[in-house]
Structures are given as structure tokens and as C-alpha cells.
Amino acid sequence: xxxxxxxxxxxxxxxxxxxxxxxxxxxxxxxxxxxxxxxxxxxxxxxxxxxxxxxxxxxxxxxxxxxxxxxxxxxxxxxxxxxxxxxxxxxxxxxxxxxxxxxxxxxxxxxxxxxxxxxxxxxxxxxxxxxxxxxxxxxx
Amino acid sequence: xxxxxxxxxxxxxxxxxxxxxxxxxxxxxxxxxxxxxxxxxxxxxxxxxxxxxxxxxxxx
Numbered sequence: 001x002x003x004x005x006x007x008x009x010x011x012x013x014x015x016x017x018x019x020x021x022x023x024x025x026x027x028x029x030x031x032x033x034x035x036x037x038x039x040x041x042x043x044x045x046x047x048x049x050x051x052x053x054x055x056x057x058x059x060x061x062x063x064x065x066x067x068x069x070x071x072x073x074x075x076x077x078x079x080x081x082x083x084x085x086x087x088x089x090x091x092x093x094x095x096x097x098x099x100x101x102x103x104x105x106x107x108x109x110x111x112x113x114x115x116x117x118x119x120x121x122x123x124x125x126x127x128x129x130x131x132x133x134x135x136x137x138x139x140x
Numbered sequence: 141x142x143x144x145x146x147x148x149x150x151x152x153x154x155x156x157x158x159x160x161x162x163x164x165x166x167x168x169x170x171x172x173x174x175x176x177x178x179x180x181x182x183x184x185x186x187x188x189x190x191x192x193x194x195x196x197x198x199x200x
Contacts, residue, residue: 024194027193028172031172
């Protein structure tokens with residue numbers, strides 16, 4: 001935009017200009033991502049209500065074959081539970097499901113993921129506490 | 141006026157300098173305000189705030 005006059009000041013100005021452009025471009029992209037994320041979060045809370053209203057879950061139960069062909073998380077009938085599981089960290093979720101559904105031991109899971117035994121147990125109990133909190137947690 | 145002066149003046153809330161920088165970066169802000177091919181007015185406003193923030197925060 002400005003001619004480079006081969007003097008220091010112009011150089012510095014050009015460098016600053018480029019730095020500012022890069023800085024702004026990053027910031028602007030980040031703003032966009034954050035904006036979309038918060039918007040998406042709101043939508044997640046809006047949609048389940050509509051689905052619950054328009055399609056009673058009892059209808060889905062009548063056809064278990066269809067449900068079983070869905071990905072694991074979509075098979076769940078409890079919206080709260082589904083949401084809680086989806087929001088969990090992928091690794092935590094994997095550990096939790098391996099423990100609960102496949103009944104594997106922490107030692108096995110830890111060895112498979114290459115993590116400490118304590119990390120695996122911590123992830124498991126973190127998930128448990130999280131689910132208790134999300135689902136209202138009457139049963140200890 | 142080179143960019144350094146412009147930025148320095150913009151930091152001091154100089155209207156002319158702010159306008160110059162705004163004109164320079166408006167296309168970028170517009171580009172980053174388009175979601176799935178639709179222009180998002182709210183996001184566009186957020187992007188202006190981001191620009192103002194950047195002007196305020198950058199060290200010269």
C-alpha cells in the first residue's frame with residue numbers, strides 16, 4: 001500500500017502493517033469460531049425440546065432395529081444423558097464406556113491408551129460425578 | 141502517512157486514522173462475518189469490536 005522508500009522508517013512501518021494484519025486476521029477468525037460455538041451451544045438446548053414434543057420416544061422403542069443401527073450415542077433415549085456423554089472429553093468417554101459396557105479393568109484400559117492407572121480411574125470417576133450432576137444425581 | 145503513524149493516531153482515538161484503518165480492513169471483517177454463505181450482522185458487529193480491541197492492544 002505504501003511504497004518502500006528503502007529507508008528504515010518505511011520498512012518498520014511495513015513490518016508493523018504486516019504484523020497488525022496477521023494479528024487481526026487471527027483475532028477475527030477466533031471471534032468467528034467463538035461466536036459460532038456459543039450460537040451452536042444455544043441451539044443444542046433448543047432442539048431437543050422440539051424433538052421430544054413432536055416425536056414421542058415411545059414410537060422409537062417400537063422399532064428397536066433402527067435404534068440399534070444408529071451410532072452408540074444416538075441410541076440413547078435419555079436426552080440429558082446423551083447430552084452429558086457428548087459433552088465429555090473423548091478419552092474420558094472411551095474409558096467410561098470401556099469400563100461400564102465392556103466390563104474391562106482399569107489396568108487393561110490404561111495399558112491400551114498408554115496412560116497411568118490413576119489417570120484412567122480419575123477419568124472414570126470424573127465421568128460418574130459428571131453424570132450424577134447432569135442427571136440430578138439421587139442414586140449414589 | 142504511513143501505517144505506523146496511522147496506528148499510533150488510531151490508538152489515541154483519532155477519527156481520521158480509525159476511519160482509514162476501518163476502510164482498510166472492512167473486506168476482511170466482512171469475509172469473516174459470512175457463515176455458510178450467509179452474512180451474519182451480529183458477527184459483523186463482533187468483528188468490529190475485535191478490530192478495535194486489536195488496535196488498542198497491539199504494541200508499537
